[in-house]
Amino acid sequence: MHLRKSIGRRVAAFGLVAGLLATTACSSTTASSNQPIDKKDIVLVASVINTTNPYMASMIEGAKALSKKLDVPLEIVDSEGSSQTEISKIQAILAQGKKVALMVNTVASSDAPPIINAVKAAGGYATVWWNKPDNFEPWDQGDNFVAFQKHSGVESGQCTAKALADSIGGKGNIVALAGVLDSTTSQTRVAGLKDALKAYPDVKLLDTRPANWDPQLGLKETQNLLAKYGDKIDGIWAADDGMIIGAVQAVKDAGRINNVKFASDGLYPPVADMMKEKMGNGAIAGETFHRGFMAAAIGLYTSYLAATGEIKPSELPKEKRNSLFKLSCVTPNNFADYTKFDGAIDGWMDDLIKNGPWGTEPVPLVSGGPEKLPN
Amino acid sequence: MTDKDTGTGLLEQAPAPSQPPLRAGRRFEFKNLGEVLALVGLIAVFTALNPATFLTPENLRTILDHASLPLIIGVGATLVILTGSIDLSVEGVMGAAGMTFVLMTANSRGSADLGPWAIVAALAVGVGLGMLSGLVHTRLKVPSFIVTLGVWFVGLGIATVLFGDQSIPFLPDGGIKAWPSTLTFGVPNAFLLAAAFVLAGMFVARFTRLGRFAYAIGDSEEISKGNGIPVLRYKLYVFVVAGFCSAAAGVLAALELGAGSATVGVGTLFLTIAAVVIGGTSLGGGKGGILRTAVGVLMLTALNNGLILSGVSPNIQSAVSGTVLIAAVLVATWPHRSRLRIVK
Amino acid sequence: MSKKALLEQPATVPAAADGKARPARRAPQNLWFTVGPFAVFLALFALVAVLRPAFLTGGGMAILAVQAATILLVALGQAMVLHVGSIDLSNAAIVIFAAIVLAQTLGPIGPAAPVVTLAVVTLIGAVNGFLVAFGQIPSFALTLGTLGILQAASLVISNATTVYATANGQLLAPLFGTAFAGLPLAFWVGVLMAVGLWAFLRFTRAGEGMTAVGLNETGALFSGLRTRWFKVMAFALSGLLAGVAGILVIAQAGAASSFGLGSDLLLPGIAAAIVGGTAITGGITNPVNIVFGALTVALVPIGAAAVGVTPQAQSLVYGLVIIAAVALTMGRGHTEVVK
Amino acid sequence: MSNASLAPRTGVDTPALKLTNVSKSFGSTHAVKNVSLEVPRHEVVGLIGENGAGKSTLLKILTGLYQPDSGIIETDGRPVKFRKPQDAVAAGIGVVHQEQSLLSNLSVAENIAMNALSSKDAATRYGFYRWKQLNQEAAAILARVGSTIDPRTKVSDLSFVDRQMVEIARALRVDEAIHAAPLVILDEPTSVLERNEAAILEREIRALRDIGSVLFVSHRLDEVLRICDRVVVMRHGEVVADVRRGEVTEEELFRLMIGQESRARVRKGGSATGAVAAVEAKGLGRKGHFQDVSFAVSPGRSLAIVGAMGSGRESVCRALFGTEPFDSGTLEVAGSTVQGWSMRRAVRQGLAYIPSERKVEGMVGGLSAAENLTLVHPREAARGPILRRKARLKAAEEWFERLDVRPRDPKLPLGRFSGGNQQKVVMAKWLRAEELSVLILDHPLRGLDPGASQTVNDQIRAAQEDGAAVILLPDTLEEALEMADEILVMRDGEITARFDLAVESPTSLDLLEKMV
Known part of the structure; x- marks a missing residue:
């Protein structure tokens, strides 16, 4: 309760602010001039x-x-x-x-x-x-x-889903890592993924987990999924290469890098290197190219x-x-x-x-x- | 911020005034059983729900692997909370230390290769940030909550500056990068490291001035001061230890990821604090322990893992964790309810 | 006689600490407590204005006010909870929840939507307070839990996507569309709330009761005050103000999503409350100063960008400035023990 | 502390402690002014003075918490400077603090050794504890004061008296550190002890005199005269008298202390003003605390409940006020049985409770005195939910005048007043109630100097005359005999005796007999 005795000061303070405002008051112009700018x-x-x-x-x-x-x-x-x-x-x-x-x-x-x-x-x-x-x-x-x-997010999802499904021979189980839950970019890509998978009745999407575009979360979520499905997982799809970096690491740690294929969006330089090196027998099956x-x-x-x-x-x-x-859809070819x-x-x-x-x-x-x- | 009884010790009895002096030897009391029982119950439930997947060696290894980071951080966080303060800077310190480590060891950017000294440098960053928190908190008398909030941003800023605008620095395959996930005695090295931290933390809490004084300070700073404890100095030490633990976790996280990332610590802060609270360490200070936090971490990790295995929608997963947290605290504090109890 | 020492030590008595605080230098500290937050803001603002005069002439103050408006409301709510000695980690999640509810109801029920939204979130805040006061769950742990629950609730009711306020958006348009003294109406709403809360704390019995609870809850309890209900009231106010902030989010963006605008207000809100001189230990709050706290917290990132700090270093600057500002302005509570 | 020698010190004639012209001021107030005193070997020296006389400041100087502005402190003839508490310990000064100063979540052994642990000590090696040695040392020291507490026990599990024993053992611990006779300072140790426990303490103090010397700080003149060899009286920061025990009477000490004549103590019985009891307990019980407690107090009458620590009388009072629940029996207030009893309801029914833990329970130190005064019963200080600050200030000023509260500034935070003045405000807070029907006082005089005690007692009597029923838990049996119309004696949660002072005149001994 040290608030009293201060009305005078407060009034002074507000006076100062008011002065300050006065100097800036006339600023917010609504002139949306469509004149060309030099x-x-x-x-x-x-x-x-x-x-x-x-x-x-x-x-x-x-x-x-x-x-x-x-x-x-x-x-x-x-x-x-x-x-x-x-x-x-x-x-x-x-x-x-x-x-x-x-x-x-x-x-x-x-x-x-x-x-x-x-x-x-x-x-x-x-x-x-x-x-x-x-x-x-x-x-x-x-x-x-x-x-x-x-x-297009749908196109991206379709592109990579197709590459992934083909790489596992049109048959097998895959899991997906989505971005932040409320992101439309992630949602359109996942929609594309699901749409493309309709053409592959033998490819089953086991689970979709959000990994918030984050490599660290990509790692953790992939570890959880590997623990949940074990050797059943044949392919991992991610809505973005940031997450695939973590996923690849998790699969490497599990010693299954030669048995799991990956597909994701963005062809980030590190992922491009993986594809180029044919890491894990060509583990990076599909990517999209945009920069x-x-x-x-x-x-x-x-x-x-x-x-x-x-x-x-x-x-x-x-x-x-x-x-x-x-x-552009990118495959190792x-x-x-x-x-x-x-x-x-x-x-x-x-x-x-x-x-x-x-x-x-x-x-x-x-x-x-x-x-x-x-x- | 909480300086009254906020004890949340599961099954911990309220001091019974009429009791004759107890025999001591507190290390094996049944007090910890409450949390352990809850953990066992959780495991039982998830095993029942996922008979084929939950109790497999592979999944248990995953749980232990995921527990390792919060366990290491939990050691420092518990010590800080025992003194009655709090350390929110965890994620920032992890980021700064992780980036420092990656850039100073052999990496794809080729910025530097100091070998093992990279770890030393990263830990030094953590110690430095811990010292910054501790000094501002103790010397300028700024509440730890807000100091460490600031240091969180400072740490993130350091990590971002270090990252710069170049490509992601990757660690080369093999070598040290493989260490955390390599199994020793069937258990990932990362967890063994975390276990070593927990054991060392328990030893510190029981057998060193630092640990005992942390308890004393948490009980009452005034009385501790009156007893000649250099309160400010030991609070500073505790923050330094917490910074060290966060930095170690940052290095480990960078190794696990195999790449530098400023946000390598994302999500660990609230997980760790929730684990400390669920474990029964009082946010008011003075009560609790590192082993309790370890049990709390295992509970939350098993919970998160079990929810994924059980196919619970990610949308409501945070609600399940939140409900468990509230329920755990409610159950733990119910016996302590009284008209006069002050909770903050 | 120790055989049956039945007299219980009141379990909650802090063994010492009381009455030992000897606030010497009262007068100057008091003066600084009153003008500190304003002075710090003014100094920072002046610094930015000198380094980048265009900031002043380009309507920097108006931009600042837009940013500060939501922070201010969240900070005021947080300050009321801090005032009774608790903390509310869930109030930013309430902002988002309110925004999503409003976005979904604005079309169907029009002008009643904001009222319904505020009622819902006030109730949520009250439930928080009820569980703290009557369930005796420490607020830090409780609101950490409700934070998770509310996040999930937002995701579920928004179906994990962005929700648009399609119709009746014009109802809220004046909040950011109308200016008064050069600053948007939304900011003045916050200022009005601050002044109202100031008067509430100073001139009403309930306000004084809340102060008593924050300073010494046991003492207030023994005076027959309804300490528990004061806590419920503080949390309900926090919910209400977060709801107003949610309305501002919709007014500003016309849409809301679980991790979108407003979801990251928790930490700025706490920082603004404390830079505004609120003691984290409770009982010392000056809502009017929180206006300057919010302005300061909003100014730091804008100012850093305006002055030309490289993007990578901006969060570093943010962290350091917040620490310094708090060290200068915070209310150093009634005890010398700082936790 | 460069000059703390580890060698045993010789020379029985040099005093254990000698102060010469020690002064300390805070701003313009001289808390301690040119104080000179000696504590000789194997003597118990009493230090008395009103609240604010400078005793606490002097103690803080002697324990290294404050540094004096000027003057010389000598221990065993050597000048010393205490920069921190450890220095005082190293010089052989141990303190038993007024308030409990144990760390309740640590073990007894740790608490006893804490001062040494926080510097360098044999019980630690490179900062690591050696628990075995620590426990052995503690057990040895506890044995010296005749206690059999297990040193590994957590302090929070101990009874109050056991804690006091640990405090004394800790004060003795200093002599382990220097291998010489310690000086133990006892800071008002008896103010929170019951009479029979005080007797145990007296025995302890005499035992301490044999191994070292004692500086005994107290309010209780009778006690000081009984225990001490010499008495030093302080007033306004100065030593005004330094006398041997045989040379003064209690009245003379009182006069020296407050600088005026003691008022005669006259018992004055109250008279019942109504047929219906203001409060009546019928077979009240709370499991594990008290059982079958019945009594009635009529308006205008006063009841004192006496009993030792653990008698349950505090619990009874708290149950009356709704602070603690009761699980059997009924409670009637103004003739009607209460339901769902709580503090709030008690207050609304005109009950008032003045708790013994004043700073924690009795007041809100951070609020101003005026705000505290009107917290419970605002009356003219508020209209509905809105406060009337001016009216409140005026009301507060009137009460300040009436109770002689100093300083006369109701706008100051109550925490900054001295204990006696705080208690006056706390009293006034309840006395303001128009409907005051029952006044429950839990150790109202604890920690108060005689002057303030008199004001408080006067107010209790005044309230009684105005028709309030008074229930008093006195500090001393004398207080009970002086203030009450009826005395209940409790032991182990049960009533063991009742005395109506209108018809019988029991002595302290009669009461004590029923207490133990």
């Missing part, structure tokens, strides 16, 4: 979920490469896995009064509306990657929400083009505003076709600038969203 006023902003996941690291790499090519300054936002942090950091950059061309890999789909609203209020342009609410469409939000972009650096650069470049006025979002067809980009890209990021950036965001191999635009789940 190139030298633009700042590229790439917002990633964290900085330690290989996919995110690749996104950062791509953003940096594009920034260098375009000669436009870049800011990286690390969300630290938290929606709260993500939104506040993006807003902090907007608060500096710069005109941003943003690419954001949202932590959760519900983050998209507040981010878009903030960008709109600051007169910037944003492209959202991977997650957004289903009913939150760019064409309803005006030009500042330039586009939503992703690779964080490509996604980040496509997203940033889309926003950048809108910001400079080179494209006018409202005039774009719908598939260019809610877009699905090509995803066609693996060599995809190794060339990782070493040539700069060259790819040149292609991107030449061909535009929708027409650059190996990830051209294939169709428009929203993604349909298979029945």
